[in-house]
Amino acid sequence: MEDFLNIADKSVSxxxxxxxxxxxxxxIAGDVIRAxxxxxxxxxxxxxxxxxxxxxxxxxxxxxxxxMINTSGARNADEAIRIARLGKAMGCGNWIKIEVxxxxxxxxxxNAETLKATEVLAREGFSVFAYMNPDLVTARQLVKAGxxxxxxxxxxIGSNRGxxxxxxxxIIINEIAIPVIVDAGLGRPSDAASCMEMGCDAVLVNTxxxxxxxxxxxxxxxxLAVKAGRIHYLxxxxxxxxxxxxxxxxxxxxxxGK
Amino acid sequence: xKVRINGKEQDISGLENLCELIEERDLSGKAVVIEHNYNxxxxxxxxxxxxxxxxxxxxxxxxxxx
Numbered sequence: 001m002e003d004f005l006n007i008a009d010k011s012v013s014x015x016x017x018x019x020x021x022x023x024x025x026x027x028i029a030g031d032v033i034r035a036x037x038x039x040x041x042x043x044x045x046x047x048x049x050x051x052x053x054x055x056x057x058x059x060x061x062x063x064x065x066x067x068m069i070n071t072s073g074a075r076n077a078d079e080a081i082r083i084a085r086l087g088k089a090m091g092c093g094n095w096i097k098i099e100v101x102x103x104x105x106x107x108x109x110x111n112a113e114t115l116k117a118t119e120v121l122a123r124e125g126f127s128v129f130a131y132m133n134p135d136l137v138t139a140r141q142l143v144k145a146g147x148x149x150x151x152x153x154x155x156x157i158g159s160n161r162g163x164x165x166x167x168x169x170x171i172i173i174n175e176i177a178i179p180v181i182v183d184a185g186l187g188r189p190s191d192a193a194s195c196m197e198m199g200c201d202a203v204l205v206n207t208x209x210x211x212x213x214x215x216x217x218x219x220x221x222x223x224l225a226v227k228a229g230r231i232h233y234l235x236x237x238x239x240x241x242x243x244x245x246x247x248x249x250x251x252x253x254x255x256x257g258k
Numbered sequence: 259x260k261v262r263i264n265g266k267e268q269d270i271s272g273l274e275n276l277c278e279l280i281e282e283r284d285l286s287g288k289a290v291v292i293e294h295n296y297n298x299x300x301x302x303x304x305x306x307x308x309x310x311x312x313x314x315x316x317x318x319x320x321x322x323x324x
Contacts, residue, residue: 019324026322044323047264047316048290050283057322058289070323082296086318089291089298157324184324206324 003230005201007179008095008127008148010066012039015196016226017181018219019070019206020057022158028215029060036209036219040202042070042097045087058092068095068129075102077116084121096121097129097151097183107157111138115145122146131183134168139176150176151183151204154195158207160187163194173199189218189225196229197237261313276304279315290319 004011017040020029033041043057061067069087074080077100084096098121100113109131115138118128127148132138134152142150152169155161162185163169173180179201186192192203205222212218259271263279273279276299280286292299293316299307309315 020322021324023322029322042324043320045318046321048285048288048319049264050285056289057320069320072323082293085298086291086293086316087320089300090289090320092320204324 003234005179007201012066012202014039014223014226015202015230016192016223017041017068017183017202017204018209018222019204020061020210021206022210023215024210026055026057026060029057030062032209032215032219033060033062033065035216035223037223038219039064040066040068040095042068042204042206043092044070044072045083045090046073066095067092068097070097070099071117072099072101074098074100074117076100076110077113077120080113080117081120084117084126085124088126094126095129095148096126097131099131109133109153111135114138115141118142118147119145122148129181134165134172136168136171136175139172143176143178147178149179149181149201151181153184154182154191155185157184159185160208161185162187162191166194166198169195169200170198189221192222193225193229193232196226197232199233202226259309259311261309261311261315263315264317270309273309275309276307276315279309280304280317283317285317288319290317292317 014037016038018036018038019042071080071083080098080100098114098117100110101107102110111132114130118130122128129149130142130147131151139150155164181202182195182200183204186205187208195203209215209218260269295314
């Protein structure tokens, strides 16, 4: 079954995107990415210390992956714009995940600043992926501002609490024509499957994979769950009923004819 | 000469341009981007970018992130 996600200037076949933070050892990133089957990964930008022995995360990312730069660390639109431009200068394309956060306890995104940054960066030719609180009005404004995709959160970053925003995300899926990618908080493969079953175009997972006991196996589990959920969505849900409907034939019981 | 590098004030007496600064800090060959007084400077312009008192310099690179 051919099922490509056309997003920004690309077409991807795998609907699991992964973040590259928090790996116990950066060297496993390549194996995790391959096991996940993902074609889109996020990276962040940070200051480099003198004589840094820190290896470049890009060295571990397979060539077939699209790198999306996350503006994490930005507290307002101006900082996000600055990070985006620096990231682009690194020469990894122009896919940018705008993450603007001013709240340190819940790490919830600032929708107003995200919208401002989206307006500027989309105009500059960036493909903007807007991480946001799932709010339909903002989502519509982001579309108008030129976002390539909307990324509503499932629950707070790194919380592994799953899709707590289900009803609000469902509204966005129903009303927004550009791709909707649930990002943040998905803790288990079943969370990812649920997102895909309800019609999300993709999901982005980082913490649940990177901090798993075996990140490579967990990446594989998420890959399968995303595929399963997507297939189910394309087929459509079967009807539910308030009472039982037997699965086995209701004739030919051993007691019959007695 | 005192400049601010990655948020910290530092004395870089003897260094003339961005290229020398990168070499002195052992970052040659690393994938970094430099912002000089809030302008991104492409690598081929590092040598001609002369450092001055109170300049603000940011040196960044990619790290793992979500």
